[in-house]
Amino acid sequence: xxxxxxxxxxxxxxxxxxxxxxxxxxxxxxxxxxxxxxxxxxxxxxxxxxxxxxxxxxxxxxxxxxxxxxxxxxxxxxxxxxxxxxxxxxxxxxxxxxxxxxxxxxxxxxxxxxxxxxx
Amino acid sequence: xxxxxxxxxxxxxxxxxxxxxxxxxxxxxxxxxxxxxxxxxxxxxxxxxxxxxxxxxxxxxxxxxxxxxxxxxxxxxxxxxxxxxxxxxxxxxxxxxxxxxxxxxxxxxxxxxx
Numbered sequence: 001x002x003x004x005x006x007x008x009x010x011x012x013x014x015x016x017x018x019x020x021x022x023x024x025x026x027x028x029x030x031x032x033x034x035x036x037x038x039x040x041x042x043x044x045x046x047x048x049x050x051x052x053x054x055x056x057x058x059x060x061x062x063x064x065x066x067x068x069x070x071x072x073x074x075x076x077x078x079x080x081x082x083x084x085x086x087x088x089x090x091x092x093x094x095x096x097x098x099x100x101x102x103x104x105x106x107x108x109x110x111x112x113x114x115x116x117x118x119x
Numbered sequence: 120x121x122x123x124x125x126x127x128x129x130x131x132x133x134x135x136x137x138x139x140x141x142x143x144x145x146x147x148x149x150x151x152x153x154x155x156x157x158x159x160x161x162x163x164x165x166x167x168x169x170x171x172x173x174x175x176x177x178x179x180x181x182x183x184x185x186x187x188x189x190x191x192x193x194x195x196x197x198x199x200x201x202x203x204x205x206x207x208x209x210x211x212x213x214x215x216x217x218x219x220x221x222x223x224x225x226x227x228x229x230x231x232x233x
Binding site: 042045049095111112 | 150159167215220221223
């Protein structure tokens with residue numbers, strides 16, 4: 001079964017500093033990977049996704065993520081954090097070909113990383 | 120604008136009572152999902168539906184029920200059998216073609232016990 005690990009429960013960075021949120025996945029085939037962001041009391045917003053091709057993926061709000069197959073990782077990065085980036089971030093892995101798996105586009109989520117930004 | 124609407128935003132349940140959470144989407148998506156979110160546990164899948172009149176149990180279906188009579192709607196009932204229903208509930212939808220489609224989320228319903 002697929003799984004996602006986000007080893008950092010909380011991270012605090014200063015505004016303007018760089019950010020890297022870690023994500024490791026376990027999946028038997030080529031994974032579909034996603035990063036979502038959640039503000040308090042809100043739903044999840046998609047930041048970026050990786051399906052195939054270029055391993056460096058650009059997303060919204062200045063975020064990027066790099067897929068490293070050898071490390072089973074998909075870390076999220078931002079060069080300069082803004083106070084408005086404070087939120088909870090979730091990494092997710094999706095099932096592959098739904099015809100083969102029959103499971104639909106189910107996602108397995110990590111437990112999240114809470115980002116605090118110090119002014 | 121297309122999107123997913125969850126209602127109500129806040130819901131209170133009395134002991135022994137069933138409550139129903141609404142989820143409506145106008146994205147023309149075939150697949151819909153219900154998740155439960157508890158602090159520190161991420162999102163856990165309750166039920167999902169890939170097509171009208173069909174749905175499957177997720178990882179934590181006990182104490183919950185769903186229906187999918189219309190493509191746009193996927194209501195979740197939290198029954199009295201669910202002994203710990205206090206949580207944030209999220210509904211999502213996605214295109215149902217080849218794998219790897221992202222899910223789109225509503226703004227959630229927070230359920231509490233009176």
